[in-house]
Amino acid sequence: MIRFGIDFGGTKIEAAAIDESGAFVARVRKPNPGEYKAALEVVAELVADAEAMAGASCARLGLGIPGSISPRSGLIRNANSVYLNGQRFGEDLEQRLARPVRLTNDANCLALSEAADGAGAGEGVVFAAILGTGCGGGVVVDGKIIDGRNGFAGEWGHSPLPWPKPEEYPGPDCWCGRKGCLETWIAGPSFARDAGFPNGQATMEAIAAGDASAAAALDRYVDRLGRALAVVCDLIDPDVIVLGGGMSNVDVLYDRLQGAIAPNVFSDVFETPVRKAIHGDSSGVRGAAWLWPQEA
Numbered sequence: 643m644i645r646f647g648i649d650f651g652g653t654k655i656e657a658a659a660i661d662e663s664g665a666f667v668a669r670v671r672k673p674n675p676g677e678y679k680a681a682l683e684v685v686a687e688l689v690a691d692a693e694a695m696a697g698a699s700c701a702r703l704g705l706g707i708p709g710s711i712s713p714r715s716g717l718i719r720n721a722n723s724v725y726l727n728g729q730r731f732g733e734d735l736e737q738r739l740a741r742p743v744r745l746t747n748d749a750n751c752l753a754l755s756e757a758a759d760g761a762g763a764g765e766g767v768v769f770a771a772i773l774g775t776g777c778g779g780g781v782v783v784d785g786k787i788i789d790g791r792n793g794f795a796g797e798w799g800h801s802p803l804p805w806p807k808p809e810e811y812p813g814p815d816c817w818c819g820r821k822g823c824l825e826t827w828i829a830g831p832s833f834a835r836d837a838g839f840p841n842g843q844a845t846m847e848a849i850a851a852g853d854a855s856a857a858a859a860l861d862r863y864v865d866r867l868g869r870a871l872a873v874v875c876d877l878i879d880p881d882v883i884v885l886g887g888g889m890s891n892v893d894v895l896y897d898r899l900q901g902a903i904a905p906n907v908f909s910d911v912f913e914t915p916v917r918k919a920i921h922g923d924s925s926g927v928r929g930a931a932w933l934w935p936q937e938a
Contacts, residue, residue: 868902
C-alpha cells in the first residue's frame with residue numbers, strides 16, 4: 643500500500659508517497675503561495691505530481707498543517723499561516739481532490755512519524771517539539787496521536803515561558819495577540835533575534851568563531867528551552883522528547899538539555915532522553931502519510 647501525505651509549511655508545501663516500509667517513492671515541493679485558493683491549487687498539483695512519480699493513485703490523503711481544527715465549528719484555528727484560519731481546509735481539499743482527507747497539526751505529524759520508526763520508536767509516550775519558524779508540540783501514546791477533548795493537545799508554543807526572569811517579563815509580542823509565548827523565545831527566529839544575528843546559522847557560525855555574545859545567547863536559549871520542556875515533563879512525563887525544526891540541528895542541545903531540564907522538574911530523578919528527529923524535515927510529511935492506517 644502506498645500512502646500519500648502533505649506537509650503544509652509556512653514557506654513551502656511538500657507532498658510525498660511512502661511504501662509499506664516507510665521509504666519514499668515520491669517527494670515533491672512547491673512554494674507556499676500565501677493565499678487560500680491558490681494554496682488549494684498547489685496541493686492539488688503536488689498530489690498529481692506525487693502520483694505520477696510514485697506510479698500509484700492517491701486514494702486517501704493525510705495532511706499536516708500549522709494549527710488545528712475546532713471541534714465546535716470545524717474551522718481551522720491557531721495557524722500562523724493566518725489565511726487558513728476560519729476556513730474548512732480539509733473539507734475544501736476533499737471537494738477539490740474528490741478523495742478523503744485526514745488533517746492534523748504538523749507537530750502531531752512529527753510525533754507520529756518519529757514514534758512509528760524514528761527517534762521515538764518503541765517508546766510508549768513520545769513528546770515531539772517543532773523548533774522552527776514557529777514552535778509547537780505533539781503527543782503520541784502507544785502509537786496514537788493524542789488530540790484531547792478540545793482538539794489542541796500539545797499546543798505548547800503559545801504557553802508562557804515558565805519562571806520568567808525580570809528581564810524576560812512581559813516578553814515579546816506574539817502574532818497570536820499575547821506577549822511572552824514560548825514561540826517568541828525558543829523558535830529559530832527568536833534565538834537569532836536575541837543574539838542579534840539575521841538567522842540561527844549565522845549565530846552558530848559566530849559561536850564557532852569565538853563570539854562571546856552569541857555564545858551567551860545560546861546559553862539563554864538552552865536555559866529557556868529547558869524550563870519550557872520541564873513543564874511538559876511535569877504534565878506527561880514522556881518516555882522520550884524528540885526535537886524537529888531548524889533548531890533541532892544545533893547538536894550541542896543534545897549534550898546540554900537534560901542538565902537544563904532536570905533542575906526544573908518536580909522530581910528527584912530525570913532520565914528522559916532528548917533526541918534529534920531521525921527523519922529530520924521529512925518527519926512532517928511522513929507523519930501526514932501515516933495518518934491513514936493500512937487497513938483504512
